[in-house]
Amino acid sequence: MTxxxxxxxxxxxxxARAMAGQRQNSLTKPPGSLGxxxxxxxxxxxxxxxxxxxxxxxxxxxxxxxxxVVAEGVAxxxxxxxxxxxxxxxxxxxxxxxxxxxxxxxxxVVDVGTLxxxxxxxxxxxxxxxxxxxLAQAPAMTPVQLNHALAAGQRATQRALAASADMFIGGDMGxxxxxxxxxLSCALLDLTGAQMAGPGTGLDAAGVSHKATVxxxxxxxxxxxxxxxxxxxxxxxxxxxxxxxxxGFEIAALAGAYIACAQAGLPVLVDGFIATAAALAxxxxxxxxRDWMLFxxxxxxxxxxxxxxxxxxxxxxxxxMRLGEGxxxxxxxxxxxxxxxxxxxxxxxxxAGVSRED
Amino acid sequence: MTxxxxxxxxxxxxxARAMAGQRQNSLTKPPGSLGxxxxxxxxxxxxxxxxxxxxxxxxxxxxxxxxxVVAEGVAxxxxxxxxxxxxxxxxxxxxxxxxxxxxxxxxxVVDVGTLxxxxxxxxxxxxxxxxxxxLAQAPAMTPVQLNHALAAGQRATQRALAASADMFIGGDMGxxxxxxxxxLSCALLDLTGAQMAGPGTGLDAAGVSHKATVxxxxxxxxxxxxxxxxxxxxxxxxxxxxxxxxxGFEIAALAGAYIACAQAGLPVLVDGFIATAAALAxxxxxxxxRDWMLFxxxxxxxxxxxxxxxxxxxxxxxxxMRLGEGxxxxxxxxxxxxxxxxxxxxxxxxxAGVSRED
Numbered sequence: 226m227t228x229x230x231x232x233x234x235x236x237x238x239x240x241a242r243a244m245a246g247q248r249q250n251s252l253t254k255p256p257g258s259l260g261x262x263x264x265x266x267x268x269x270x271x272x273x274x275x276x277x278x279x280x281x282x283x284x285x286x287x288x289x290x291x292x293x294v295v296a297e298g299v300a301x302x303x304x305x306x307x308x309x310x311x312x313x314x315x316x317x318x319x320x321x322x323x324x325x326x327x328x329x330x331x332x333x334v335v336d337v338g339t340l341x342x343x344x345x346x347x348x349x350x351x352x353x354x355x356x357x358x359x360l361a362q363a364p365a366m367t368p369v370q371l372n373h374a375l376a377a378g379q380r381a382t383q384r385a386l387a388a389s390a391d392m393f394i395g396g397d398m399g400x401x402x403x404x405x406x407x408x409l410s411c412a413l414l415d416l417t418g419a420q421m422a423g424p425g426t427g428l429d430a431a432g433v434s435h436k437a438t439v440x441x442x443x444x445x446x447x448x449x450x451x452x453x454x455x456x457x458x459x460x461x462x463x464x465x466x467x468x469x470x471x472x473g474f475e476i477a478a479l480a481g482a483y484i485a486c487a488q489a490g491l492p493v494l495v496d497g498f499i500a501t502a503a504a505l506a507x508x509x510x511x512x513x514x515r516d517w518m519l520f521x522x523x524x525x526x527x528x529x530x531x532x533x534x535x536x537x538x539x540x541x542x543x544x545x546m547r548l549g550e551g552x553x554x555x556x557x558x559x560x561x562x563x564x565x566x567x568x569x570x571x572x573x574x575x576x577a578g579v580s581r582e583d
Numbered sequence: 584m585t586x587x588x589x590x591x592x593x594x595x596x597x598x599a600r601a602m603a604g605q606r607q608n609s610l611t612k613p614p615g616s617l618g619x620x621x622x623x624x625x626x627x628x629x630x631x632x633x634x635x636x637x638x639x640x641x642x643x644x645x646x647x648x649x650x651x652v653v654a655e656g657v658a659x660x661x662x663x664x665x666x667x668x669x670x671x672x673x674x675x676x677x678x679x680x681x682x683x684x685x686x687x688x689x690x691x692v693v694d695v696g697t698l699x700x701x702x703x704x705x706x707x708x709x710x711x712x713x714x715x716x717x718l719a720q721a722p723a724m725t726p727v728q729l730n731h732a733l734a735a736g737q738r739a740t741q742r743a744l745a746a747s748a749d750m751f752i753g754g755d756m757g758x759x760x761x762x763x764x765x766x767l768s769c770a771l772l773d774l775t776g777a778q779m780a781g782p783g784t785g786l787d788a789a790g791v792s793h794k795a796t797v798x799x800x801x802x803x804x805x806x807x808x809x810x811x812x813x814x815x816x817x818x819x820x821x822x823x824x825x826x827x828x829x830x831g832f833e834i835a836a837l838a839g840a841y842i843a844c845a846q847a848g849l850p851v852l853v854d855g856f857i858a859t860a861a862a863l864a865x866x867x868x869x870x871x872x873r874d875w876m877l878f879x880x881x882x883x884x885x886x887x888x889x890x891x892x893x894x895x896x897x898x899x900x901x902x903x904m905r906l907g908e909g910x911x912x913x914x915x916x917x918x919x920x921x922x923x924x925x926x927x928x929x930x931x932x933x934x935a936g937v938s939r940e941d
Contacts, residue, residue: 253671254678255659255784260883260903262914301613301940309937313611318930320612327924426613427940525618543901545618556620559917560902566685572676579667582659582785
């Protein structure tokens with residue numbers, strides 16, 4: 226049996242990449258002098274299958290879920306904040322709401338498993354359950370729940386595609402989700418809790434230490450403690466078990482959305498710690514999904530650097546952001562757009578009558 | 584006698600800074616979680632004297648000049664490119680032209696001393712001379728020329744202010760100007776040519792080595808070789824002598840513009856290697872000018888890191904850019920704007936009914 230997430234991703238367009246590379250070297254500037262803006266334009270050309278890529282209709286989807294592990298005292302904010310923020314996203318008061326408006330981006334909020342019993346106006350309700358089980362006590366999700374959350378991500382991608390999106394940004398909301406993301410990352414990267422746990426929304430040193438202990442307990446419970454010598458990285462079915470036991474509904478939805486984007490050929494701009502943990506899970510489930518991912522920023526959450534390294538990702542921004550919600554990716558979006566503008570709008574040496582290198 | 588550039592700069596508004604800081608801590612996010620975007624909004628509040636700063640009318644001014652030192656074989660591109668690029672800036676084909684259009688910024692091009700004998704349509708002609716003397720043979724400028732170039736920068740700032748600019752970006756164009764900027768920086772920072780010379784627009788290793796030799800020759804000629812034990816940093820009259828002997832017309836104009844901005848209270852977003860060398864000279868001439876400078880990016884030009892360190896500046900972007908023209912600063916501008924949007928547009932915890940930390 227194959228699952229939908231195992232289906233092939235769309236290949237990149239190597240002819241468009243080559244044309245874009247040639248164009249970059251003909252523009253009136255020393256070759257390479259626009260640095261990573263050149264790389265971005267060329268990579269986007271390969272993704273969009275045209276010499277001159279553009280980002281006109283970015284889509285931002287926030288997935289929200291609650292986490293049973295909050296009962297272990299791992300979060301700096303009360304669990305009710307997950308639900309309270311749903312209304313704030315829709316009302317326009319959250320960081321990602323302000324960014325989406327400033328960028329002219331479509332913003333969709335999906336409740337994929339918060340504790341909110343009632344529907345929230347303006348929020349897409351695609352609920353898996355009223356929060357996960359505590360990953361320190363039991364598998365966070367049942368197999369049916371995991372499949373629902375992954376498919377909720379796929380459905381969100383389909384809605385973005387129906388709205389003609391040309392760039393996908395996934396965001397997360399879920400009090401406790403840095404614990405789930407760190408636990409998931411430990412299992413996928415063969416690390417201990419202390420190597421991945423960070424302050425999240427604002428734990429002090431004692432709080433971080435407690436969080437690491439909770440993660441180690443969960444790793445032991447589910448059989449994912451690091452074992453010397455290091456085993457091969459968990460992939461395929463193994464990574465699915467990790468995501469189910471240690472993940473969260475919004476993390477699984479992000480992973481599902483990323484894979485669906487890669488299958489459809491919709492470029493993804495990956496946000497911070499939570500989103501990158503989801504991206505790592507997605508790449509373990511379907512490695513070619515990596516081709517469709519750009520990485521927006523290096524979060525202040527210390528474990529993020531390990532995730533980025535594992536994905537061989539070099540993020541665009543390092544602004545000490547650590548908010549989630551897709552806010553780091555949204556902040557990086559103007560760089561991608563300017564890269565496209567420069568690539569399409571600059572004159573060539575021949576057009577401008579400018580001399581080349583001696 | 585005091586010179587115009589010694590006059591006091593406008594003080595920052597500490598009351599506005601405090602109000603902005605309080606506002607940041609009331610917004611619906613963990614305190615500090617927007618990282619440097621919070622710092623930027625608070626610093627801009629102090630600059631603009633209001634709790635909620637905005638950047639609505641950015642002004643970009645490119646200063647172009649030619650360099651006698653090109654005769655020493657220090658540049659990868661022919662000297663004619665300086666003049667050719669004047670037309671490209673105005674025609675819209677240069678990187679900064681594309682960026683200015685995308686950002687809705689005012690773009691002014693000032694010929695402050697290229698070899699162009701004729702006026703170029705659309706270019707402000709405020710010429711000091713037809714290029715500098717070779718800094719490896721003689722002082723690059725006479726005292727009269729230096730005063731003209733500094734004042735040309737001041738005049739450009741005045742035109743930006745007359746256009747109601749609320750942010751100033753200075754850019755540079757001048758084949759050979761990384762040699763001048765490196766030589767100037769060596770003298771101000773007590774370094775040797777090898778410590779500051781880099782590839783510029785594309786020198787190979789032998790070219791960089793030759794450039795370092797030319798710089799050392801110039802430092803010796805003008806009496807600015809590093810001397811053990813290190814002397815106190817050159818300031819005031821000493822830095823003026825350095826700028827005159829080793830600088831360029833566009834570098835002096837940038838320094839003059841930056842000081843004039845600080846005196847008028849117009850925030851400056853400093854670009855890369857050339858612009859930062861000019862910023863260092865400006866801060867030696869009038870140290871409080873530093874208060875009005877934000878630093879956009881870390882250039883791929885290796886000496887830039889030393890300049891940023893000397894100015895205690897932490898740039899926003901590290902994208903391996905090395906083009907000049909103000910292109911790195913223009914690329915960073917959307918980050919400043921998003922910082923302002925977030926600061927002004929996000930809901931407070933009280934407004935949104937969101938709970939704070941436990």
